[in-house]
Amino acid sequence: MTKKRELIELDDVVIRFSGDSGDGMQLTGTLFSNTAALLGNDIATFPDYPAEIRAPQGTVGGVSGFQVHIGHSDIRTPGDLADVLVAMNPAALKANARWLKPGATIIYDRDNFTPKNIQKAGYKEDPIAEDRLQDFNIIPAPITSLTKEALKDMNLDMKTVLRSKNMFALGMIYWLFNRPLKYTEEFFQQKFKRKPEVVEANEKVLKAGYYYAETIEALHSTYVVKPAEIEKGVYRNINGNTATAWGLIAAAERAGLQLFVGSYPITPATGILEELALRKDLGVITVQAEDEIAGITTSIGASFAGLMAATTTSGPGLALKSEALGLAVITELPLVVVNVQRGGPSTGLPTKTEQSDLMQVLWGRNGESPVAVVAASTPANCFYYAFEAGRLALEHMTPVVLMTDGFLANGSEPFKIPDMEKMPEIKPPIVPEGTEDYMPYKRDPETLVRGWAIPGTPGLEHRIGGLEKDKNTGNVSYDPANHEEMTHIRAEKVAKIVEDIPEQKIEGEQEGDLLLVGWGSTYGHLVSAMEELAAEGKKVGLAHFNYINPLPANTDEVLGKFKKILVCELNLGQFANYLRMNYPKYEYHKLNKIQGLPFTVAEIKDEAKKLLEE
Amino acid sequence: MSTEENKVVYTPKDFKSDQEVRWCPGCGDHAILSSVQRTMAQLGIRREKYAVISGIGCSSRFPYYMATYGFHGIHGRAAAISTGVKTANPDLSVWTITGDGDALAIGGNHLIHAVRRNVDINLLLFNNRIYGLTKGQYSPTSVKGQVTKTSPYGTVEPPFNPGELVIGAKGKFFARTIDGDIKLSVEVFTEAAKHEGTSVVEILQNCVIYNNGAYADITNREHKEDRQIVLRDGEPMIFGKNRDKGLVLDGMQLKVVKIGENGITEKDILVHDSKVNNPGLHMMLVNMKWPSHPVALGVIRNVAAPTYDTAVHVQIEKIKEQSPIKNMTDLLHSGNTWVVK
Numbered sequence: 027m028t029k030k031r032e033l034i035e036l037d038d039v040v041i042r043f044s045g046d047s048g049d050g051m052q053l054t055g056t057l058f059s060n061t062a063a064l065l066g067n068d069i070a071t072f073p074d075y076p077a078e079i080r081a082p083q084g085t086v087g088g089v090s091g092f093q094v095h096i097g098h099s100d101i102r103t104p105g106d107l108a109d110v111l112v113a114m115n116p117a118a119l120k121a122n123a124r125w126l127k128p129g130a131t132i133i134y135d136r137d138n139f140t141p142k143n144i145q146k147a148g149y150k151e152d153p154i155a156e157d158r159l160q161d162f163n164i165i166p167a168p169i170t171s172l173t174k175e176a177l178k179d180m181n182l183d184m185k186t187v188l189r190s191k192n193m194f195a196l197g198m199i200y201w202l203f204n205r206p207l208k209y210t211e212e213f214f215q216q217k218f219k220r221k222p223e224v225v226e227a228n229e230k231v232l233k234a235g236y237y238y239a240e241t242i243e244a245l246h247s248t249y250v251v252k253p254a255e256i257e258k259g260v261y262r263n264i265n266g267n268t269a270t271a272w273g274l275i276a277a278a279e280r281a282g283l284q285l286f287v288g289s290y291p292i293t294p295a296t297g298i299l300e301e302l303a304l305r306k307d308l309g310v311i312t313v314q315a316e317d318e319i320a321g322i323t324t325s326i327g328a329s330f331a332g333l334m335a336a337t338t339t340s341g342p343g344l345a346l347k348s349e350a351l352g353l354a355v356i357t358e359l360p361l362v363v364v365n366v367q368r369g370g371p372s373t374g375l376p377t378k379t380e381q382s383d384l385m386q387v388l389w390g391r392n393g394e395s396p397v398a399v400v401a402a403s404t405p406a407n408c409f410y411y412a413f414e415a416g417r418l419a420l421e422h423m424t425p426v427v428l429m430t431d432g433f434l435a436n437g438s439e440p441f442k443i444p445d446m447e448k449m450p451e452i453k454p455p456i457v458p459e460g461t462e463d464y465m466p467y468k469r470d471p472e473t474l475v476r477g478w479a480i481p482g483t484p485g486l487e488h489r490i491g492g493l494e495k496d497k498n499t500g501n502v503s504y505d506p507a508n509h510e511e512m513t514h515i516r517a518e519k520v521a522k523i524v525e526d527i528p529e530q531k532i533e534g535e536q537e538g539d540l541l542l543v544g545w546g547s548t549y550g551h552l553v554s555a556m557e558e559l560a561a562e563g564k565k566v567g568l569a570h571f572n573y574i575n576p577l578p579a580n581t582d583e584v585l586g587k588f589k590k591i592l593v594c595e596l597n598l599g600q601f602a603n604y605l606r607m608n609y610p611k612y613e614y615h616k617l618n619k620i621q622g623l624p625f626t627v628a629e630i631k632d633e634a635k636k637l638l639e640e
Numbered sequence: 641m642s643t644e645e646n647k648v649v650y651t652p653k654d655f656k657s658d659q660e661v662r663w664c665p666g667c668g669d670h671a672i673l674s675s676v677q678r679t680m681a682q683l684g685i686r687r688e689k690y691a692v693i694s695g696i697g698c699s700s701r702f703p704y705y706m707a708t709y710g711f712h713g714i715h716g717r718a719a720a721i722s723t724g725v726k727t728a729n730p731d732l733s734v735w736t737i738t739g740d741g742d743a744l745a746i747g748g749n750h751l752i753h754a755v756r757r758n759v760d761i762n763l764l765l766f767n768n769r770i771y772g773l774t775k776g777q778y779s780p781t782s783v784k785g786q787v788t789k790t791s792p793y794g795t796v797e798p799p800f801n802p803g804e805l806v807i808g809a810k811g812k813f814f815a816r817t818i819d820g821d822i823k824l825s826v827e828v829f830t831e832a833a834k835h836e837g838t839s840v841v842e843i844l845q846n847c848v849i850y851n852n853g854a855y856a857d858i859t860n861r862e863h864k865e866d867r868q869i870v871l872r873d874g875e876p877m878i879f880g881k882n883r884d885k886g887l888v889l890d891g892m893q894l895k896v897v898k899i900g901e902n903g904i905t906e907k908d909i910l911v912h913d914s915k916v917n918n919p920g921l922h923m924m925l926v927n928m929k930w931p932s933h934p935v936a937l938g939v940i941r942n943v944a945a946p947t948y949d950t951a952v953h954v955q956i957e958k959i960k961e962q963s964p965i966k967n968m969t970d971l972l973h974s975g976n977t978w979v980v981k
């Protein structure tokens with residue numbers, strides 16, 4: 027059917043779909059990513075959208091974007107700069123012009139580049155010239171009018187017609203990258219089972235875009251990106267929020283407990299609650315509570331009652347949970363708290379990513395109130411760190427905070443499906459019926475973990491609560507020496523988790539001139555920067571932390587192996603300060619960014635090179 | 641308990657913990673503790689099935705004195721913690737202990753939502769119209785003009801009536817009792833326990849230290865029969881030392897009448913029905929105040945409705961049956977996957 031032109035093989039390509047927040051760019055990007063993943067490409071995605079559901083149309087502030095990086099080799103980031111931009115209006119071009127590779131392909135909806143829209147976006151009259159894009163591969167496509175044309179016989183209202191123009195753009199991109207339409211068509215058939223006219227309209231427009239791309243002369247060549255050479259196995263595409271939800275369910279399964287999640291919706295954490303609410307088939311109890319305080323306190327109640335309990339939120343919600351988190355600390359009940367960070371303070375930048383809640387998580391409570399903290403570093407490994415948070419909470423009888431962020435939550439990548447049999451079995455210290463002389467705060471002398479006596483068990487009736495407890499009997503105690511001892515015990519119990527977590531790895535050079543240090547979602551960008559620097563002959567290593575409290579046992583040793591240390595994080599230096607507090611003998615250089623955006627690999631390399639040359 | 645084997649015989653002592661009770665001598669909480677212990681001993685529920693959950697306040701120390709499972713929470717959150725316990729394990733008999741500050745100020749949001757959801761808990765609201773534990777500040781139930789440490793010139797804000805709030809939040813069970821009336825308290829607590837759903841019992845509780853005599857006008861021996869009315873299903877709303885006063889509807893108002901006067905006979909007196917869904921009359925009854933009316937005690941509203949915790953588990957069982965996903969492995973392999981060889 028198609029007369030193919032020159033076929034060019036690419037190692038990787040970055041595509042950015044961009045339009046008004048009502049243009050369906052998130053769906054378009056997701057559908058493209060899913061197709062790429064199913065064809066075996068490695069992928070990384072970065073949805074970037076405004077906080078408003080329908081932000082002011084046609085303005086730069088209202089632009090919603092979805093960037094996807096697909097490749098034949100290991101893909102670690104959504105890419106700094108795009109090879110292809112789809113711009114549904116002038117504002118989308120304006121917002122993204124500076125994030126393009128030189129000579130990139132720009133496909134834009136010519137019909138929307140009216141003088142009025144051009145000015146609304148902040149241009150005078152000629153966007154291409156004003157942004158100096160003349161040398162780029164510019165494809166002005168009449169997307170709106172051809173969408174209307176494709177649907178003219180269908181008798182649809184104009185709103186429905188316009189809503190499907192994103193499929194025209196997607197069709198063009200599918201042609202450009204030699205992708206089958208099959209998976210996307212299947213998606214529509216599934217999603218709109220009861221609305222055959224919607225299925226038909228979307229398929230028609232998708233094909234119209236595909237054939238249009240084929241016909242026009244502007245596209246000289248098409249591209250293939252071969253399947254990635256990645257580890258053998260069964261894969262699926264997954265985003266960070268779903269991976270987090272599934273990791274929690276997996277932990278409950280390996281512990282043989284029902285999962286209870288009390289939560290209150292908040293961007294960007296809501297997806298976890300939504301996913302868990304679907305999983306009644308696996309026995310998950312979700313309570314959409316009246317507020318975040320009820321979210322955590324219902325979960326504490328469920329934990330007291332003997333279930334695996336978790337609560338999910340973002341920074342503002344964590345602030346509301348802080349008093350109750352202290353209650354979980356003093357009652358020594360297992361609880362996972364997921365904090366999907368976003369830009370702060372206050373409501374801040376709800377839909378943008380940031381790592382600025384570290385200090386809040388570590389210390390944002392009254393009293394000496396230690397919690398264990400772990401951080402996921404890729405969308406897919408949210409699964410493993412959610413599982414790990416569950417394991418540590420249940421086996422060490424402590425609240426554990428899992429930190430992710432907006433970038434991980436919404437970003438997706440291929441996930442090698444684990445063998446559940448090989449996931450560790452989780453063994454909470456449940457006190458068996460018939461235990462003589464049970465006392466609630468009696469502990470394992472090695473781990474300092476107390477036993478978990480579940481209401482309903484005859485003979486283990488006991489009372490716990492927020493008042494200080496006698497270290498043996500668990501009765502309320504105001505004894506000064508007892509309080510001091512209990513304070514130390516609680517701290518030591520969490521510190522002892524260090525014996526139950528892996529040592530810190532160094533990637534790249536094992537010793538040398540510069541150690542890049544990061545934690546959480548910056549992993550992809552940091553490891554890419556490290557590898558590129560290594561390829562240029564630099565003696566650089568990367569220590570990327572997933573265990574934040576306690577820090578791995580060999581942290582001091584790791585930091586000591588390099589001449590310089592550069593701590594890179596999306597805040598003003600919280601992890602650097604934390605390391606300095608724990609290991610004051612080193613000098614910590616900092617690379618900080620606080621724009622609601624991830625690092626670019628180039629930014630990290632530039633800073634690293636500057637330090638290497640000093 | 642269904643089987644013979646499970647039949648248990650308890651005495652109130654079986655529900656006393658070994659902890660020394662630390663409320664002030666003369667505090668109404670002592671009597672309430674004893675009423676709860678008596679109730680639990682005769683409900684036929686095994687001791688290990690009870691979970692007593694509280695917030696913060698004098699009243700919230702309650703769980704420490706009970707030989708059951710107990711949890712002393714944080715201020716205001718008793719209803720939310722209880723919701724978690726009961727939803728996690730509907731097999732437990734959950735008793736929520738809370739004060740007027742705990743339930744109606746800092747915890748107002750959790751209270752109304754527990755009531756709205758109809759979580760199957762028994763919530764005992766110790767209403768002493770004062771903040772006891774923090775030593776005497778006014779509460780959301782303090783009467784207007786009440787002089788306390790934080791209202792030295794009298795409060796200027798109107799109080800909540802807990803019953804009105806609970807019924808307004810779609811409450812299905814509301815009862816009222818008095819701390820010192822152990823017989824009535826046991827009767828009312830037993831009904832609360834039997835009711836499936838959120839059973840709120842307001843207990844008029846005397847704080848001898850910071851609000852002594854808050855209810856003296858209706859509880860003193862001399863006048864109490866004339867100033868209280870105990871409502872019981874199927875019985876006419878008659879009260880008074882000489883059982884000669886009753887309640888009738890006069891238009892849209894409740895009115896006190898004298899039997900034998902103006903041709904009024906017992907037949908004219910309203911008969912109590914806690915089971916009618918329409919909250920209209922119940923609302924009027926909870927709002928009755930002395931001196932215009934007697935204060936209503938007993939089970940005022942007791943309407944059957946589905947409970948939250950049961951609904952949650954029924955839904956889970958239904959979806960479990962329908963879904964092809966039976967475990968984590970099924971979920972991981974569901975939807976679009978691909979194989980890398």
Ligand SMILES: Cc1ncc(C[n+]2csc(CCOP(=O)(O)OP(=O)(O)O)c2C)c(N)n1
Nearest residue numbers: 696697698699715739740741742771772773
């Ligand atoms: C977050 C928080 N705010 C304030 C307090 C202080 N506080 C403890 S109890 C209480 C009021 C208690 O009044 P009530 O609930 O009526 O209980 P009572 O002592 O009268 O039984 C207050 C304000 C607290 N413990 N925690």
Ligand code: SF4
Nearest residue numbers: 664667698772847848
């Ligand atoms: S202060 Fe009042 S409420 Fe508290 S224990 Fe004493 S008498 Fe009871």
Ligand SMILES: [Mg+2]
Nearest residue numbers: 739740768770
């Ligand atoms: Mg009070």
